[in-house]
Amino acid sequence: MTLLKEIVAEIIGMFVGDARLTLAVLVVVGTAAAMVVCGLAPLGAGGLLLAGCLLVLIESVWRGARPAMRR
Amino acid sequence: MVTLSSAAPAVGAAFLAATVEVVEAFTIVLAAATLRGWRPAMIGTAAALILLAGAVIALGPLLDHVPITLLQLAIGIPLLLLGMGWLRKAALRAAGAIPLHDESAIFAREAARLDEAARQRRQRLDWMAGMTAFQGVLLEGLEVVFIVIAIGAGRGLLLPAGLGALAACALVLILGALVHRPLAQVPENTLKFGVGVMLSAFGVFWTGEGLGIAWPGQDLALFLFAALFLAAGLTASALARKPRLEIAP
Numbered sequence: 161m162t163l164l165k166e167i168v169a170e171i172i173g174m175f176v177g178d179a180r181l182t183l184a185v186l187v188v189v190g191t192a193a194a195m196v197v198c199g200l201a202p203l204g205a206g207g208l209l210l211a212g213c214l215l216v217l218i219e220s221v222w223r224g225a226r227p228a229m230r231r
Numbered sequence: 232m233v234t235l236s237s238a239a240p241a242v243g244a245a246f247l248a249a250t251v252e253v254v255e256a257f258t259i260v261l262a263a264a265t266l267r268g269w270r271p272a273m274i275g276t277a278a279a280l281i282l283l284a285g286a287v288i289a290l291g292p293l294l295d296h297v298p299i300t301l302l303q304l305a306i307g308i309p310l311l312l313l314g315m316g317w318l319r320k321a322a323l324r325a326a327g328a329i330p331l332h333d334e335s336a337i338f339a340r341e342a343a344r345l346d347e348a349a350r351q352r353r354q355r356l357d358w359m360a361g362m363t364a365f366q367g368v369l370l371e372g373l374e375v376v377f378i379v380i381a382i383g384a385g386r387g388l389l390l391p392a393g394l395g396a397l398a399a400c401a402l403v404l405i406l407g408a409l410v411h412r413p414l415a416q417v418p419e420n421t422l423k424f425g426v427g428v429m430l431s432a433f434g435v436f437w438t439g440e441g442l443g444i445a446w447p448g449q450d451l452a453l454f455l456f457a458a459l460f461l462a463a464g465l466t467a468s469a470l471a472r473k474p475r476l477e478i479a480p
Contacts, residue, residue, distance in 0.1 A: 163366060170370050174377065175309050177316035185312055189438055196442045206444040210435050210456065213315065214463040217431075218470065220319050225328035225471030 181220040188212035240453050241382045242395035244429040248378045249399035251422045252371040257403055258334045258413045259367030262341035267360035275364030283372040287379055287393060294384035304441030306381045311434025313377070314460075318427030322464050324420045326471035331420055334413040341367075382433055428464060432456035 176182045188209060195205035256276075264272035294302060323329045341363070348359055379396050383389035406414060435456050439446060446452035 163369075166366070166370060167373065170373055174374055175312040175316070178319060181315060181319060182312055185315060186308075189308060189311070192439075192444075193442055196444070202442070202444045203447075205442065206439045206446060209439055209442075209444070210459065213311065213431065213435055214459060217315055217318060217322075217460070217463050218467040220315075221322045221326070221464075221467035221471050224319065224323050225326055228326075228328040229471070 178220060178224070180223070181216065184216040184220065185213060188216060238388060238391045240429060240433070240457070241386075241388045241392045244382055244426060244433065245375075245379050245392040245395035246399045247422050247429070248426045249375045249396035250403060250417070251419060251426060252375050253400050253403040254334065254414050254417050254419060255332075255337070256368045256371035257407045258338045259341050259371075260364045261407065261411075261413060262338050262345060263360040263364040263367075265342060266345045267357055271357045271361035272364040275361035275366075276368050278361075279365045279368035279372060282369060283376050286376050287389070291380055291384055291389045294380065300441050300443070302384065302441075303437040306384065307434050307437030307439075307441050309377070309434075310381045310430055311438055313374070314427050314430025314432075314434050316427075317423050318431055318460065318464050319467075321420050321424035321427050322468040323471060325424065325468045328471050332423075334417075334419070338413040378430065382430075424464060428457050428460045431460045 191212070192205040192209040195208065196202055260272050260276050263275065294306075297305070320329070324331050345360065345363060375396050379389070379392045383392035403414065432453050436446060436453050448455070
């Protein structure tokens with residue numbers, strides 16, 4: 161039972177290491193999907209997906225480092 | 232048809248990801264083997280590897296029957312989350328904001344934990360050492376299995392990606408057998424950074440394709456995405472570095 165719990169925790173931890181990063185990525189993907197559904201240029205949605213993920217990454221690392229920077 | 236431009240990133244990502252995880256698993260197996268000998272540790276390791284191989288063999292071909300756009304989304308989004316998670320952690324470690332992964336410390340902790348358990352329940356120690364090795368290999372191997380399936384399924388790359396992961400296992404085992412101590416010299420964070428870059432690039436590519444976006448240059452776009460994620464990771468790491476105090480002359 162403990163092993164099963166650890167497996168489940170490992171699987172969740174794989175994708176939700178940082179809840180805010182996960183949420184931000186899902187928002188970017190959702191926005192790109194909405195653009196495609198609304199009939200906007202798919203390449204524009206692709207550009208937003210790529211640029212959004214890059215910005216989310218930079219913001220997430222910077223936010224994660226703030227406690228260490230304050231010390 | 233499998234082309235070099237599509238197979239090389241898949242094999243490379245599987246190889247590097249497996250190297251990172253197998254080094255971690257090897258440390259735990261070594262701790263178990265040091266305490267109770269190689270027999271229970273190897274039995275636990277073999278049992279976990281059989282279970283993991285079974286998961287790849289069972290799930291991989293099953294995914295070939297899922298519609299391709301659904302599969303690209305179902306795999307692309309988790310791959311993006313996993314890759315960006317690895318990249319974030321590696322960038323924070325490179326910046327010194329969180330401590331580096333220390334194989335020697337993990338080895339000492341696992342050995343102490345088993346030693347403590349040995350004092351409490353001496354008669355079941357072989358079983359415990361075997362279970363520790365089984366659990367370590369199974370948990371570390373889960374990510375490798377996901378990565379192999381994610382980058383291999385649906386594109387006929389399951390075999391090349393699986394071989395990339397197996398090559399990493401063989402390399403780590405040979406190195407481990409030669410040095411006979413935790414592989415603390417492996418540049419784990421650099422590898423993790425590289426894998427994070429590749430998985431994030433795959434994640435954006437497949438999520439986009441799943442949404443119906445035709446990337447210019449097709450598979451070659453992966454290399455551009457990887458370069459951009461590498462640049463973003465390095466930039467983020469530089470920004471996250473603690474500013475050094477300047478001493479006025």
